Amino acid sequence: xxxxxxxxxxxxxxxxxxxxxxxxxxxxxxxxxxxxxxxxxxxxxxxxxxxxxxxxxxxxxxxxxxxxxxxxxxxxxxxxxxxxxxxxxxxxxxxxxxxxxxxxxxxxxxxxxxxxxxxxxxxxxxxxxxxxxxxxxxxxxxxxxxxxxxxxxxxxxxxxxxxxxxxxxxxxxxxxxxxxxxxxxxxxxxxxxxxxxxxxxxxxxxxxxxxxxxxxxxxxxxxxxxxxxxxxxxxxxxxxxxxxxxxxxxxxxxxxxxxxxxxxxxxxxxxxxxxxxxxxxxxxxxxxxxxxxxxxxxxxxxx
Ligand SMILES: C[S@@+](CC[C@H](N)C(=O)[O-])C[C@H]1O[C@@H](n2cnc3c(N)ncnc32)[C@H](O)[C@@H]1O
Numbered sequence: 001x002x003x004x005x006x007x008x009x010x011x012x013x014x015x016x017x018x019x020x021x022x023x024x025x026x027x028x029x030x031x032x033x034x035x036x037x038x039x040x041x042x043x044x045x046x047x048x049x050x051x052x053x054x055x056x057x058x059x060x061x062x063x064x065x066x067x068x069x070x071x072x073x074x075x076x077x078x079x080x081x082x083x084x085x086x087x088x089x090x091x092x093x094x095x096x097x098x099x100x101x102x103x104x105x106x107x108x109x110x111x112x113x114x115x116x117x118x119x120x121x122x123x124x125x126x127x128x129x130x131x132x133x134x135x136x137x138x139x140x141x142x143x144x145x146x147x148x149x150x151x152x153x154x155x156x157x158x159x160x161x162x163x164x165x166x167x168x169x170x171x172x173x174x175x176x177x178x179x180x181x182x183x184x185x186x187x188x189x190x191x192x193x194x195x196x197x198x199x200x201x202x203x204x205x206x207x208x209x210x211x212x213x214x215x216x217x218x219x220x221x222x223x224x225x226x227x228x229x230x231x232x233x234x235x236x237x238x239x240x241x242x243x244x245x246x247x248x249x250x251x252x253x254x255x256x257x258x259x260x261x262x263x264x265x266x267x268x269x270x271x272x273x274x275x276x277x278x279x280x281x282x283x284x285x286x287x288x289x290x291x292x293x294x295x296x297x298x299x300x301x302x303x
Contacts, residue, residue: 012271023038166179185213233295236267
């Protein structure tokens with residue numbers, strides 16, 4: 001529940017039958033705006049489709065609307081200090097480890113990196129954006145070191161304390177991974193040829209960004225011609241809307257449980273992720289799939 005595939009299919013068909021979808025754009029500022037507007041138009045159209053379908057379809061649509069929020073996670077706001085935010089991201093890292101999320105992420109990302117290395121004949125560079133305290137980058141680095149794989153890894157986040165923590169862990173565990181502070185939205189940072197990468201990963205952070213911001217990230221990737229952009233996030237569903245805050249509450253950190261609920265309410269449906277990628281990079285180059293409890297958006301660039 002909450003993917004609303006039937007109503008989404010009708011809504012998307014209706015939008016496509018009209019001129020102007022997917023919307024064209026010239027600049028990244030335009031891309032951000034047209035993507036936000038297109039996702040809003042899709043949700044309006046889906047509401048109309050759900051009304052026509054009626055019954056359980058309409059109930060599901062109303063549940064989805066009641067749940068949606070634009071609220072900011074405590075982690076991103078200024079009500080918590082950096083120390084408290086660090087506690088939340090550490091808790092998320094423990095939860096990811098407990099739920100065996102990192103091996104799943106490695107299974108998704110590594111084939112793209114190895115393919116990029118095979119094609120180029122050199123080590124592939126994996127860059128993670130918004131990576132928190134680097135749990136995924138560290139796990140990938142351990143695998144790469146243990147198996148001698150042709151991959152180099154950079155982890156990044158906007159919060160310096162997370163980068164400090166991740167770098168310390170890499171040093172203590174002697175792992176081949178670098179951590180840098182990077183604002184995924186800064187036009188003078190990522191995407192401006194300052195960091196070259198073959199595979200760009202945004203894991204469990206997509207819902208921290210608006211549709212337009214995700215589209216801009218994808219388009220910036222395209223400008224750098226990497227092999228792929230991989231966006232991974234929670235699967236939008238009632239089960240996770242209840243399950244994420246429940247599992248988060250097991251660590252007895254109230255602000256972590258609250259953030260879990262806010263996040264689960266913000267997860268994008270797979271149709272929304274597809275629309276965002278299509279506007280940013282064209283229809284043929286993207287795929288959206290589910291590896292429960294995750295949605296995986298892959299955008300391929302080049303051949
Ligand atoms: C839910 S956490 C996910 C962290 C990590 N990927 C994980 O799974 O543990 C979201 C992360 O997005 C980061 N973030 C938010 N806005 C950002 C931005 N503009 N640039 C880079 N990172 C950002 C936050 O600092 C936070 O670490």
